[in-house]
Amino acid sequence: MDKQxxxxxxxxxxxxxxxxxxxxxxxIGVLTYARSETENYVRFPGAGEAFYPAGQVMMLKDKQQVFxxxxxxxxxxxxxxxxxxxxIMLLQDRGTSQALYAALAIANDNPGIQEKVLESISPEQKRELANSYGR
Structure with missing residues (x-):
């Protein structure tokens, strides 16, 4: 798996x-620090910062998976x-932060597709992130 x-x-x-x-x-917020399975910091525009377990922080699946x-x-x-x-797929293809924000907003407004377009930030990706900082 690619280091992400x-x-x-x-x-x-x-x-x-x-x-x-x-x-x-x-x-919707920005992941500022993926520390562990239980502690992942997310900053929200104008609403401060909070931390959540990995299973409660969702990101978009790869656009190829959605396609x-x-x-x-x-x-x-x-x-x-x-x-x-x-x-969502078209917005992901655009690739700008505004487009990705809009894609997450669409996913949030449509519970029927959330499982198909969202995934939690995985522990494996976070371990690779921690390894990249350790170098």
């Missing part, structure tokens, strides 16, 4: 959190879900 530095990645706090002491569920899911399963999904996934 997650610092600076736009992320979404899991929209369906049961315990939400910071009241930031469903908010393949649309190609293989698009005909069997509801039209609104297909449109939302297609928009």
């Amino acid at each position: 530095n997650l610092t600076g990645t736009l992320v979404l706090v899991q929209p369906d959190l049961e315990l939400n002491p910071d009241m930031k569920k469903g908010m 393949e899911d649309l190609t293989h399963n698009g005909s069997s999904m509801p039209l609104d879900d297909f449109k939302a996934m297609y928009k």
